[in-house]
Amino acid sequence: MRWSYRIATIAGTDIKVHVTFLLLVGWWALIGYSQAGPAAALTSALALLALFACVVLHEFGHILMARRFGVRTPDVILLPIGGVARLERIPDEPRQELLIALAGPAVTLAIAVVLFLVLRLSGSNADVSELSEHQPFLAFLVTVNIYLLLFNLIPAFPMDGGRVLRALLASRMGLLRGTRIAATLGQTLAVVGGLYGLTRSEPLLVLVAFFVFLGANAEAAAVETRAAGEGLQVRQMMVTDFRTVPVHASLNQAVDLLLSGEQREFPVVDNLGRTEGILTRDNLIRGLSQHGPEATVAEVMTTNVPTVPPTLGFQEALDRLRASRLPALPVVEFGGALVGLLTLDNITDLLLVRRAQR
Ligand SMILES: [Zn+2]
Numbered sequence: 001m002r003w004s005y006r007i008a009t010i011a012g013t014d015i016k017v018h019v020t021f022l023l024l025v026g027w028w029a030l031i032g033y034s035q036a037g038p039a040a041a042l043t044s045a046l047a048l049l050a051l052f053a054c055v056v057l058h059e060f061g062h063i064l065m066a067r068r069f070g071v072r073t074p075d076v077i078l079l080p081i082g083g084v085a086r087l088e089r090i091p092d093e094p095r096q097e098l099l100i101a102l103a104g105p106a107v108t109l110a111i112a113v114v115l116f117l118v119l120r121l122s123g124s125n126a127d128v129s130e131l132s133e134h135q136p137f138l139a140f141l142v143t144v145n146i147y148l149l150l151f152n153l154i155p156a157f158p159m160d161g162g163r164v165l166r167a168l169l170a171s172r173m174g175l176l177r178g179t180r181i182a183a184t185l186g187q188t189l190a191v192v193g194g195l196y197g198l199t200r201s202e203p204l205l206v207l208v209a210f211f212v213f214l215g216a217n218a219e220a221a222a223v224e225t226r227a228a229g230e231g232l233q234v235r236q237m238m239v240t241d242f243r244t245v246p247v248h249a250s251l252n253q254a255v256d257l258l259l260s261g262e263q264r265e266f267p268v269v270d271n272l273g274r275t276e277g278i279l280t281r282d283n284l285i286r287g288l289s290q291h292g293p294e295a296t297v298a299e300v301m302t303t304n305v306p307t308v309p310p311t312l313g314f315q316e317a318l319d320r321l322r323a324s325r326l327p328a329l330p331v332v333e334f335g336g337a338l339v340g341l342l343t344l345d346n347i348t349d350l351l352l353v354r355r356a357q358r
Pocket residue numbers: 058059062083104105152159160
């Protein structure tokens with residue numbers, strides 16, 4: 001997701017924060033400051049950090065359960081509506097998705113119960129309302145975790161409730177129809193919630209509704225794409241009419257190639273035709289400004305580029321292309337021969353054609 005920044009990596013998963021989450025922290029601190037000065041601003045910020053830790057623990061509930069089913073999670077993004085752990089793929093069995101979706105709320109419930117017990121024990125016989133005066137911080141965390149739990153069980157993407165609903169529907173009617181229904185319900189809830197927030201001047205509710213709407217949209221799009229590409233292999237998706245650039249060519253020669261056609265990424269090959277790397281337009285432009293036109297392609301190309309075999313399936317190929325963060329990947333046969341170029345543009349075109357033909 002754009003506008004999100006990595007702040008840590010835990011057990012192979014990047015923890016990212018979306019800029020709107022930071023705005024929320026600032027807003028919260030500002031409210032504390034305006035009401036009771038700098039000390040209150042600090043308390044507010046600390047409370048938010050503790051909340052943040054609870055959200056991360058919740059996400060690790062999902063992550064560890066997903067790992068049990070062999071699904072990796074490249075990153076977790078913290079949004080104002082909570083965290084979203086991005087699964088590398090949707091688990092094959094609806095039952096697995098159900099368990100992954102429930103693992104997060106289970107962690108949140110456990111945190112709330114443990115904190116409540118601590119609160120109870122620390123205040124001996126006092127009743128709950130008195131306890132919250134003694135231990136406002138703990139009481140706040142219990143409340144927030146209960147709120148998190150209830151919020152996450154709302155049956156709309158990207159909340160866990162949406163995934164639970166999709167898993168239940170998918171086990172009866174298949175992934176595609178299950179997702180469509182769950183996404184439509186999520187978007188309807190988002191529109192109703194957003195309108196309600198507008199009429200009541202509740203900016204936070206409008207913001208939440210906005211993210212719910214986007215989340216439902218993204219989920220539906222991902223599943224539609226997966227369905228549209230069902231059964232395809234890389235050899236059907238790749239660009240076969242492309243040009244390569246020799247590793248010893250100068251940047252000047254590469255510029256001529258770039259300007260002579262539509263192609264923007266060029267596989268870089270050695271004398272024997274083996275792929276050494278890839279020259280992207282960005283490589284070329286940066287190389288020109290840093291090293292000048294006489295530098296060689298070898299100096300500025302991207303190396304250690306993952307290659308894909310022509311027999312690889314659609315979803316796996318798409319995942320690898322996205323994970324590489326490169327605009328194109330070379331398609332290389334078992335013997336090492338370069339036979340094609342896998343690009344997002346070409347995949348998009350192919351899916352459009354396939355949908356039109358249905
Ligand atoms: Zn969750």
